Amino acid sequence: MNAQSADVLIIGGGLMGASAAYFLRRRGVSVIVLERGLVGQQASGTNFGNARRQARNLQQLPLANRAYEIWKQLPQLIDDDLEFVQPGHIRVAYTEEQVGVLEKYARDTREYGLHLQMIYGDEMRARYPFLGKEVRAASLSPDDGHANPRLAAPAFARAAIRIGAHIFENTEVTELAKEGGEFRAGCSDGRVFRAPSMLVASGAWGDTMSAQFGEPVPLVARGPQLGVTEPMPYRIGPSIGVATPLLEETLYVRQIKRGNIIFGGCGRGPAHTDTRRAYVLPEHILTQFRQLARLLPPVARLSVIRTWSGIEGYMPDSLPIMGPSAKVSGLYYAFGFSGHGFQIGPGVGDVMAELIATGSTSTPIEPFLIKRFMQAPAEQVLAV
Amino acid sequence: MAQARVVVVGAGPAGVRCAEQLVAAGLRPIVIDEGRRDGGQIYRRQPEGFTRSYATLYGSEAQRAESLHRGFDALKGRIDYRSETLAWNITAGELHVVHEGAASRIGFDALIICSGATDRLMPVKGWHYAGTYSLGAAQIALKSQACSVGREVVFMGTGPLLYLVAYQYLKAGAKVAGVLDTSRLRDQLKALPQLLARPRLLRNGLSFMASLRKAGVPLLAGIEPLEIKGDAQQGVQSVVVREANGAQREIACDAVAMGYHLRPETQLADLARCAFRFDPEGRQWLPEVTLEGRSSVPGVYLAGDGARILGADGAENAGRLAALSALADLGLQVDRAAVEQLLGQQQKMDRFRRGLVQGFPWPVQQAAQLPDEAIVCRCESITAGELRRVTREMGACEANRAKAFSRVGMGRCQGRYCGQAGAEIVAHAAGVPVELVGRLRGQAPVKPLAVVTREEQE
Ligand SMILES: Cc1cc2nc3c(=O)[nH]c(=O)nc-3n(C[C@H](O)[C@H](O)[C@H](O)COP(=O)(O)OP(=O)(O)OC[C@H]3O[C@@H](n4cnc5c(N)ncnc54)[C@H](O)[C@@H]3O)c2cc1C
Numbered sequence: 001m002n003a004q005s006a007d008v009l010i011i012g013g014g015l016m017g018a019s020a021a022y023f024l025r026r027r028g029v030s031v032i033v034l035e036r037g038l039v040g041q042q043a044s045g046t047n048f049g050n051a052r053r054q055a056r057n058l059q060q061l062p063l064a065n066r067a068y069e070i071w072k073q074l075p076q077l078i079d080d081d082l083e084f085v086q087p088g089h090i091r092v093a094y095t096e097e098q099v100g101v102l103e104k105y106a107r108d109t110r111e112y113g114l115h116l117q118m119i120y121g122d123e124m125r126a127r128y129p130f131l132g133k134e135v136r137a138a139s140l141s142p143d144d145g146h147a148n149p150r151l152a153a154p155a156f157a158r159a160a161i162r163i164g165a166h167i168f169e170n171t172e173v174t175e176l177a178k179e180g181g182e183f184r185a186g187c188s189d190g191r192v193f194r195a196p197s198m199l200v201a202s203g204a205w206g207d208t209m210s211a212q213f214g215e216p217v218p219l220v221a222r223g224p225q226l227g228v229t230e231p232m233p234y235r236i237g238p239s240i241g242v243a244t245p246l247l248e249e250t251l252y253v254r255q256i257k258r259g260n261i262i263f264g265g266c267g268r269g270p271a272h273t274d275t276r277r278a279y280v281l282p283e284h285i286l287t288q289f290r291q292l293a294r295l296l297p298p299v300a301r302l303s304v305i306r307t308w309s310g311i312e313g314y315m316p317d318s319l320p321i322m323g324p325s326a327k328v329s330g331l332y333y334a335f336g337f338s339g340h341g342f343q344i345g346p347g348v349g350d351v352m353a354e355l356i357a358t359g360s361t362s363t364p365i366e367p368f369l370i371k372r373f374m375q376a377p378a379e380q381v382l383a384v
Numbered sequence: 385m386a387q388a389r390v391v392v393v394g395a396g397p398a399g400v401r402c403a404e405q406l407v408a409a410g411l412r413p414i415v416i417d418e419g420r421r422d423g424g425q426i427y428r429r430q431p432e433g434f435t436r437s438y439a440t441l442y443g444s445e446a447q448r449a450e451s452l453h454r455g456f457d458a459l460k461g462r463i464d465y466r467s468e469t470l471a472w473n474i475t476a477g478e479l480h481v482v483h484e485g486a487a488s489r490i491g492f493d494a495l496i497i498c499s500g501a502t503d504r505l506m507p508v509k510g511w512h513y514a515g516t517y518s519l520g521a522a523q524i525a526l527k528s529q530a531c532s533v534g535r536e537v538v539f540m541g542t543g544p545l546l547y548l549v550a551y552q553y554l555k556a557g558a559k560v561a562g563v564l565d566t567s568r569l570r571d572q573l574k575a576l577p578q579l580l581a582r583p584r585l586l587r588n589g590l591s592f593m594a595s596l597r598k599a600g601v602p603l604l605a606g607i608e609p610l611e612i613k614g615d616a617q618q619g620v621q622s623v624v625v626r627e628a629n630g631a632q633r634e635i636a637c638d639a640v641a642m643g644y645h646l647r648p649e650t651q652l653a654d655l656a657r658c659a660f661r662f663d664p665e666g667r668q669w670l671p672e673v674t675l676e677g678r679s680s681v682p683g684v685y686l687a688g689d690g691a692r693i694l695g696a697d698g699a700e701n702a703g704r705l706a707a708l709s710a711l712a713d714l715g716l717q718v719d720r721a722a723v724e725q726l727l728g729q730q731q732k733m734d735r736f737r738r739g740l741v742q743g744f745p746w747p748v749q750q751a752a753q754l755p756d757e758a759i760v761c762r763c764e765s766i767t768a769g770e771l772r773r774v775t776r777e778m779g780a781c782e783a784n785r786a787k788a789f790s791r792v793g794m795g796r797c798q799g800r801y802c803g804q805a806g807a808e809i810v811a812h813a814a815g816v817p818v819e820l821v822g823r824l825r826g827q828a829p830v831k832p833l834a835v836v837t838r839e840e841q842e
Contacts, residue, residue, distance in 0.1 A: 038785055150788035282473050282480045286487055286839045303832035305796050
């Protein structure tokens with residue numbers, strides 16, 4: 001194979017691009033990945049690392065289940081340790097109404113094989129003595145866990161390279177086109193790459209690329225905010241999320257084996273896709289501090305050593321853009337994961353590889369197709 | 385027009401002279417400092433109630449220290465001075481501070497960062513044992529609390545501070561077990577023409593060496609540090625070095641003070657989004673700053689060691705210059721002749737700075753030779769071997785990537801103490817120039833921030 005062309009060109013070396021490259025190679029398809037910076041440097045390397053199925057949109061659960069099967073096999077599959085652990089995930093509620101929401105979700109997800117356990121009162125206090133007194137109930141998803149996001153996409157990329165993928169870092173794609181049945185990606189340094197199929201996996205930058213093919217989508221780039229404390233003895237176990245309709249209460253927390261506590265939520269800052277930086281807003285950090293003390297009083301005795309953010313693409317319905325283009329044959333999309341792409345990442349790579357290699361996929365992705373944002377013809381818009 | 389809001393961070397030589405200049409122009413600046421008292425590192429004031437004289441505390445620099453303290457005392461009532469206040473973040477036009485557990489924000493038209501420096505450190509096997517201090521920390525113990533870091537202290541590293549602190553310990557009655565310098569006499573001879581830009585300082589340095597020698601302290605030049613021996617219970621027990629002639633030598637001690645000249649505290653400049661550039665002479669990344677103190681960000685000024693290591697006198701000048709630049713940019717009258725005169729002096733300071741860099745070089749080869757089992761990141765206990773592994777096996781040739789994979793620089797100090805040595809280790813393992821490895825991005829908070837911190841409602 002000429003290194004400048006392959007069966008599939010993947011734009012973007014995040015978790016989606018890297019895992020798709022890996023699973024495409026496993027199917028014997030040749031791939032080139034073009035990454036502007038370093039693999040996994042954007043959302044995929046800066047995220048919170050929750051590998052949970054609980055609290056996902058029901059439509060996403062088949063995909064999440066497929067990803068879960070991959071997570072379980074991971075070290076063997078890619079010969080690397082992503083620090084994936086399965087101490088469970090609990091979702092907690094401060095109000096009766098939210099307890100009801102959790103109970104309903106537990107019933108609704110049974111058919112997807114989630115088996116959530118609702119835990120209340122003394123039993124909850126005994127199991128999770130670190131929870132604040134406002135917490136009324138917890139929904140445990142026993143098999144969920146978390147992993148180290150900094151390691152994930154690079155590990156998939158290394159595994160893909162070992163089985164023949166070509167990955168070009170520091171390679172910025174500046175123009176995309178389809179000419180004579182072939183896709184063409186022109187880069188800022190003048191290099192050109194070609195392939196009969198293309199997968200746009202460029203995260204928060206995906207909308208500008210789909211727009212180049214006449215399929216604009218209303219993606220908004222934002223920067224969720226995270227922080228990490230100094231270490232304390234390891235005792236929290238499950239990762240924890242708060243079920244609430246109020247953005248400022250949406251805290252999520254996990255403790256890593258070294259003892260540090262990582263947290264996020266409670267607000268998002270602006271993200272600068274042009275300069276590729278998202279800066280933390282101090283007011284959100286202070287909100288997180290208040291919510292931390294409320295959810296996990298023992299953590300309030302610690303100090304925070306670092307905060308950070310990352311750039312993620314959000315869709316108005318919080319569902320990703322995934323699947324074939326509605327207009328251009330051979331073109332595929334996997335971007336806009338709306339703040340929860342980490343757990344499903346390996347599943348997305350596997351599904352996209354299956355779809356590109358075979359033309360269909362056994363996991364339903366109908367709700368994620370780009371065609372849901374197809375604009376009505378101009379006359380109709382004017383008539384409204 | 386309402387008075388311009390000018391905020392000065394740091395009340396060391398640069399910050400104090402800066403505030404003075406602003407007050408002289410009729411402003412009432414806010415001066416914030418995390419320390420309990422003004423004076424900064426070099427002219428650190430003893431706690432209230434301690435009564436050591438200026439001569440005892442500051443030796444040859446007594447007059448300068450006294451002048452700076454008097455200068456600051458005279459500003460009382462004319463500045464808004466906030467001590468024990470940490471600047472932990474910067475956003476557009478706002479400085480975020482925390483004082484006694486309460487966070488607040490201070491809006492500014494001009495921000496002058498005079499954040500000073502800390503020791504530049506090169507790891508050595510065993511430097512994690514209790515009893516290893518930085519030179520600066522050893523000096524703080526002496527100046528602030530009148531105590532020594534050990535009974536028998538070895539001073540190891542290089543740079544003028546090495547001899548100064550060893551001398552101060554000697555004078556205070558401590559036992560100095562040895563002064564072990566990694567640079568060679570011929571480095572200093574080569575740098576002599578530049579060092580002569582400030583003959584008084586050169587003379588001071590030579591007299592410290594002479595006093596140490598006269599007191600029978602072994603002064604070794606051109607050494608290679610091999611190991612600090614000790615154990616987890618007892619701490620430091622001895623230092624092993626290779627002498628210039630190749631012989632191995634072990635010196636018994638119960639404390640080591642170590643430092644390789646200084647590194648500027650640049651996190652605030654970073655958070656203010658100032659541009660940085662690699663300084664090939666000093667082999668470190670420094671914020672871009674003009675001699676007049678202007679950074680690449682309008683309204684943000686940098687002065688003193690936090691921008692460029694020019695020493696205390698250079699810092700005083702830089703503080704004045706930055707204030708004058710800020711005043712001029714705010715549309716106020718400034719005395720051009722004063723600016724020109726200060727600039728002239730700064731050029732001399734800069735010549736001397738280059739002399740120091742040349743005379744006391746950062747021992748790059750030590751990073752290459754550091755044994756795999758030596759700890760690089762003391763906060764996270766990560767070894768040189770692990771850092772080399774992620775570089776060689778996982779392809780982490782960039783500083784932030786190497787941190788992401790290995791955790792070097794991820795701990796409480798956020799790489800302030802291990803970042804530069806870590807970059808050298810990565811550069812050597814990857815076979816690339818250290819400037820290509822880049823630098824760790826600064827991230828808030830500048831220092832650990834308690835979760836109990838609450839926003840103060842204005
Ligand atoms: C702070 C934060 C916390 C999060 N927490 C969680 C969580 O706990 N659990 C969870 O499941 N999800 C979480 N997410 C979401 C998850 O991180 C993302 O959904 C997922 O990583 C998206 O992967 P991606 O590959 O689509 O995007 P990215 O990782 O952003 O990858 C896109 C890549 O495309 C490259 N690219 C863009 N334009 C070009 C171009 N022109 N040329 C070449 N390359 C280009 C970029 O450089 C980038 O590397 C979080 C996200 C953030 C930001």
